[in-house]
Amino acid sequence: MSGCLPRIRVLDMTRVFAGPWAAQLLGDFGADVVKVEQPGSGDDVRRMGFRKQGEDGAETGETSSFLAMNRNKRSIAIDIAKPEGQQQLRDLAAKADVFIENFKAGGLQRYGLDYAALAAINPRLVYCSITGFGQDGPYAPLPGYDPVFQAMSGLMSVTGNAEGDAGAGPAVVGYSVSDINAGFYATIGILAALHHRDTVSGLGQHIDLALLDAQVAAQSHIAMNWLVSGKPPVRGGTASQINTPWQAFETADRPLMLAVGNDRQFAQLCRVLGLPEVPADARFATNRARMAHKPELLPILQGALRTRPAREWMDALNAAGVSSGPINDFAAVAEDPQIRHRGMFRSLDDGAGGAQPMIANPLNFSATPVTYRSPPPALGAQGAEVLRDWLDEA
Template sequence: MGPLKGIKVLDLSRILAGPWATQLLADYGATVWKIERPGVGDDTRHWGPPFLKDSESADTAESAYYLSTNRGKHSIAVDITSEVGQAVIRRLVARADILVENFKVGGLAKYGLDYPSLCVDNPDLIYCSITGFGQTGPDAGQAGYDAMVQARGGLMSITGERDGLPGAGPQKVGVAVADLMAGMYAVSAILAALHHRDQTGEGQQIDLGLLDSQVAWLANQGMNYLIGGEAPVRQGTAHPNIVPYQALPTRDGFLMLAVGNDRQFAACCRVLGRPALAEDSRFTSNRLRVEYREQLIPLLEGLFRRKTTAEWAGLLAAEQVPCGPINDIAEVFEDPQVLARGMRLELPHPLAGTVPQVANPVKFSRTPIEYQGAPPLLGADTEAVLRALSDEEVPGEF
């Protein structure tokens, strides 16, 4: 059941960053106990439409948003504000390797479920805290949400069309990338902490802030500022450091061209029927093409308008020049390569029969992913998990 078979995760997170991390851990074979508020559950259960339809084509309480990030988990409805609920959580902690939570800083301390309280009896526990701004600093106590982190962390300032062009202005990315990347950082940190524990027997707390994560993955754009001293600006689909690397108009739409080196540029020019462009003194290296971007791009736009997107894509691919169409989401799930890689799958679901899922992209050669189940119904595993903890009769409400 995957490389993390035998690892147990207690998931006190909700919304996206934490659940994204714990879904990946579940995909890799870990047992994930998802703790939810009785009768309400994870907030994202209500973030719709669309909602999954049951066998009678009626909407269920399972939103597409919730279904995107909670497969393979066991849902346990527990009220952590009650003493009984807190006792249940502590019993689960005693059996868990990892705890993931995204409460506000100090939010779990009043229930005795913060790291200092739990690590006394569970020194080998890996406790991952995901917050908007981390556990320290002047804004540590504030709530953080993806869109405002994209804005405050600089991403929106470099996303969108250039000033002076139609549609100019800052844009957020079309999915919650600040949350998703924080979830990915959380997984890598948890796996590193597991390795440390295997060597030393010591657990630890992981302090991860969305804003820190957003700043970290500014990547080359962050370094462009730190080295060059100028804040990067929006460039639409264009790249700040590589030319030509942007969407170009064709006869029937647009083609995303991603020329990464001088050989590819020369091949592109040959396909376009203008091999001399690659010998032009303004365009012989990427550094020069960046400098003379405003002269090169209009020339390429005129040439690309002569054929359709599909025609250019075929010709350029034959010369190993990276490019591709700008697909909508429906076209993505019809792409032959996406289908061949098994990126869409169906899992059994108790209300709908099956539920579609976007597959985990990781392919292990020795420990292939075996999906443990669809995202669970609210509280579906409460009784079974709690009975497994004790031979005592389980109270009806937690």
């Protein structure tokens, strides 16, 4: 046993992204995670994304999306439409610490697999339901996917190029941010409920998590800007809503992201750019003044930055304590010396003599390190093993 959660058993009855992401995190922390899938088809995400290609060009293995969400799990195929499948899952739930599901609100009740039914069998069970809109409310029965929640949460109203700029209009974030945020919240909630069970009550509880709620909450300071001021945030491209300069600028060869966090850093930026007079101008002396006078300030900075390549500016700015960085594609990310040093791109034995690429968990525990014990499982591959381990069945 290893990791922070070596004695925790998790039934992962989720599909696609949010639930599998949460369950994978628990698996990374050492929990025994069993992925419960429909026989024959399994998780929908087994058919979403790109597949690796063999030397002959033929597709091999699971999809990139499935591989991203399902390491450190074992798979069992159970047909919950059949009474024997329902009973088998109840038997497993009786031995579990955590049950995660993302069926429609109330969808498991007809199978006798809802929280009330399983808590009656196992009062210590932490049961996490992840849905689009939650277990109640006017939208509870509705389906939904990530871009819908990005739109409805307000995120798309602040994401994309500003009005009047080329390509103006709302844009989706380039990955399934609502799913991933919900997965993080689910993991936090599950860990909190386990702690309460083990230190306070001795009992599990039901966690009701909605992707829409999670995405609204994750917008934090941007949403709070509106609550405090009454002014709606706007789309700003790469620019911050509250600081300036805090955006991408053109250099002699490629874009460079600048993030100036205070007035001292602004003075340092101007010194490096050869503009020592700018911080002394009352229009630019404070961040509040700079925000009010962005149309005058930005062309001054842009004109200076276009005179040298991005690498030269980065070296000079880093030496002056001003944060800057390139806008990398993933090939550049993988080659970045800091990313390589931190080991964020790794490979895992795929169980067939090959190497499965993966993106590492970013948490580094001093005493209970994250472990990568197994690649994402084939559908139902460990069913007999799980039944033996959990239920002492042959």
